[in-house]
Amino acid sequence: MDPPRPFPERRPIRRLIAIAPLCALTACATTGSAPSAEVASLKAEVRALRETQSRLEKRLERVELHASVRQARAAQDAPAPASSAAASAASTSAPVAPSLQTPDLAVVKLKPRFEPAPKLPVKFAVVEPSTEDMEIFIANGSDDADAGESPPDSAPAEPTLDPVLEAAFEQAMAALRTGNVEGGVSGLLSFAEKNPGHARADNALYFSGLGQMGLKEHGAAAKTFERLIARYPAGDAVLDGMLRLAECRLRLDQKDDARALYTRILTQFPGTAAATQAEQRLASLSH
Template sequence: MREDSQLAELRGQLAAQSEQIAAQQRRIDELEVKVAAVASRAEPKTVVIQAPAQPAAAAAATKPAVPAKDPRPHLKTVKLSPRMPRHDFNPVERAPRIPSTIALRDPDEQALASLDDVPVDAFIRAEVEADHSFASAVRELNDGQLASAEADLLAFVQKYPRHNAADNALYLAGLIRQNRGDCESAVPLFDRVPREYPAGDSVAPALLEKGRCLRMQQHAEEARRTLSRLLAEHPQAVEVTTARQILQSLEESQSGRP
């Protein structure tokens, strides 16, 4: 029952990551579209450069001056040409006929195979592979495969340390260790998040879980400093409420109140 409750708590903490995972999946789709666009053989498009619009002042200057009073128009003699002979036929009947059938054939196997040989930008390919790797590790975590998820998350950070989800991977790996009661090895992972990724969105959650672990390890003073740092540096974070509750509990324990 304890393992089930811990797993439920972990899944509850992961719920906050659901929005970023959805955004990550959308980014994967966008990158796949970029790969397809690079691989396609598009014909070069002709660029039509339009002349800049003539300024209103210049246009007004080029217009001929209109006389104050229009003169009467001169009358001209118009000579009518003789009536064109009439042709009694329907012009549609003499229109060229367009073939109404199209010959279908199977696609050329060699042409299809050549599409796979089109070089794709190495940077785009690396981004797609990294996104798929992170999504696969998170999927394992949601399925309860904690050991393999932890290994894949740490491998992801090692292989893609500059990826925008590297801080999330460190935080999730720390949560897995914290869930199995190994706070001693979880705290170093939580420490790496603000140290290596100070602008990441997992800094506040990592500080909260580090403070929680330190409290479980009976390191009250260090836990108090960590949680106070969270309140000072991230006052608008959703983790602030929980951090205040833990700090209040630490104060009550120190003063001896029940």
């Protein structure tokens, strides 16, 4: 394969590049005898020649770059040589950087295990009950269910809400909302006393205490809130009940008891909304 011939554009460019320094020397030699105007014009011509030289050098670089690209493309488009030539070319090629080489990894194939499960130590043989025995157990279970007795190992059934009791609670609450405070308080207190295990018993005590506070009966309200805290310490109304009880203590001029309640809320229930209110009340009492 013949080596690539230089492009015809390179010859005049190289000539201009070679002439430019000679012109610059000639201009420098004549500056001593020529007038100042000629010196200035010669300097301008020298600057122009230098700019032309830089442009020609850049153009030459671009031409050489295009030539190298064309040679590379021609080498790629050429037919592949024989296997021996390919092997020799591969041996003479540039070495690949270690960071770009793919490491040799061992291939490990995992096979599923088909080992039998370990035997459990069983002292006694497991025997399934007969069909007749199962029928006897089922019959006995149905008889107990009909009699209203639950088997000893069964979980306790969840309490169902009695619609009659629900209606009584809602009626007492409606009396409070509509202005019949005395009737509402009486109904809620009666509900809490007759149904202490009901899910709404603690709420009945709390709202009856609020009604008593509305009637300015702070002594009776304090006793109602004390009953709420003592009977239902884990109820959802106990924190509000403690705040209301402290307020009743303040109404009854029992500031020390009120401070003790607020401090109890802060220590036992930190981070709650009731604790925030208790902290504010304590701050107001300290002034």
